[in-house]
Amino acid sequence: MKFPSNDIISLLDERLELNLAESTNKDLLLEEIWDESFSEGLKKLTLEYGTSQGNDELRELIGKKLQVDKNKIIITNGAAFGFFLSMLCTCELGEEVITVQPNFPPTMDLIEGLGFQKKLLKLSFENAYQLEEEDLFKIISEKTKLITLVSPLNPTGTIINRAKIERISNRLKIEYPKCKLLIDETYREATFGNNKEITTFSGLNNNIITVSSLSKCHGTPGLRIGWLYSDDVQLIKEAGIAKMNTLISNSVLDEFVAIQVIKKEAKIFKTRRIHAAKGLEFTKKWVKQNEKFISWNEPKAGALCCIKFKESTFNSEQLNTFYKLAKENGIQIANGEWFGESNRFFRLGFGYMKIEQLKITLDKLTRIITKIVG
Ligand SMILES: Cc1ncc(COP(=O)(O)O)c(C=O)c1O
Structure with missing residues (x-):
């Protein structure tokens, strides 16, 4: 095979309802x-x-x-x-x-x-x-x-x-x-x-x-x-x-x-940038709320960021449990391994879902994290 296989292909082929894995803004109609x-x-x-x-x-x-x-x-x-x-x-x-x-x-x-x-x-x-x-x-x-x-x-x-x-x-x-x-x-x-x-x-x-x-x-x-x-x-x-x-x-x-x-494009950008800014605000609050367990570098653009599970609170078994529970809860997560990072990281896309849906998804993630480390 010429190309190495990479599970990022699942973003095209297996779409879950709560898609936190996408890097795009809302798809245009x-x-x-x-x-x-x-x-x-x-x-x-x-x-x-x-x-x-x-x-x-x-x-x-x-x-x-x-x-x-x-x-x-x-x-x-x-x-x-x-x-x-x-x-x-x-x-x-x-x-x-x-x-x-x-x-x-x-x-x-x-x-x-x-x-x-x-x-x-x-x-x-x-x-x-x-x-x-x-x-x-x-x-x-x-x-x-x-x-x-x-x-x-x-x-x-x-x-x-x-x-x-x-x-x-x-x-x-x-x-x-x-x-x-x-x-x-x-x-x-x-x-x-x-x-x-x-x-x-x-x-x-x-x-x-x-x-x-x-x-x-x-x-x-x-x-x-x-x-x-x-x-x-x-x-x-x-x-x-x-x-x-x-x-x-x-x-x-x-x-x-x-x-x-x-x-x-001026009109297209306007609505998408407002939406991404709101998504970023929620994500910021969510990172703060979970700062005992996770950290990040705040993104400058793109409606996406990388979240890291802290070594002090998450061991490798707990990381595996996180991905398993996220999937069971219908949440699509982009594993850091796809991008050449370890699975201690995941990509969080905050521009793709409606704000209400993003909020529900982040709340679910908080419950999953608390359940794993609690
Ligand atoms: C950084 C980057 N470059 C290029 C691409 C390819 O995008 P497209 O071929 O859809 O323009 C992507 C898609 O995710 C990307 O993230």
Whole structure:
């Protein structure tokens, strides 16, 4: 088997009623973006092949968001396919990709799946999942062709400081000019309430690639629309050829809906950010209420965070009991092991459920925890 198996697949295939495991905001209903001209356009849509680089109007809208030239953007099947194209087009067999751990599992597993050498840079809970530049440069070699960093990070919701990314990319240009720096910005626009939006890293330096999508911040993961940006026109050209040879094009229906989603994004963001801010408030209170047993690093964006069971109060048998009882109570939990952490951690998504449901779920978790340690 090329890809290691990972139980995160259960998020797609076995959905429990109280879903605390999802990383997205609420899923969007088509009626939230429906209007007369959308309806008319949909009726008249020709179901032809799309183009290899992706719909022109869609790239124009994304280019405007990122303040970059639309010709430097390729539409992908989610951010996930942006990763696929970036790795495929920057690395040869025997070469290396570095990424961070914990991380979204497919990002780590794709490196091996494509047959490249994987190097993982461990980020720690104790260091608030912050990246140390020196640790990164200790593991880079002449064979490293791609470094993928994530901000905001899944599963932690922590972010990387802009000055740090700028220093890393400048240093790479001098010491490793053949190595690209990819930033996964999939959660960038998923901020809380009225918090300022995080600025994209697109265009910051010419060795930077960014990938993102409409999956998380817009709540449309089922559309499977994302994008890859690079200043390197040759890379964009090669990615377009690789896309044509694998997917041929994106679905024109998906692209048509994606255009409408972006046109209506101000409204979409507003409701989702208010919802995530409320979810965060409840989560904060819940962490405080259970602070004898758990701890966390408060997230900066993304409607997700990592919860740690304290060693002083939870032994490994109790951890197993926690996962078992959560499942028996209909609560879906994202085990830290999925992301390269231990099962002492779990990812808590506070943006997916209705607030009432989140409250019920967190209260149930408190009862489960009290029962185990009580
Ligand atoms: C950090 C991160 N990047 C990328 C993805 C892939 O998202 P998509 O392919 O739906 O855009 C995910 C999905 O969970 C993610 O968490």
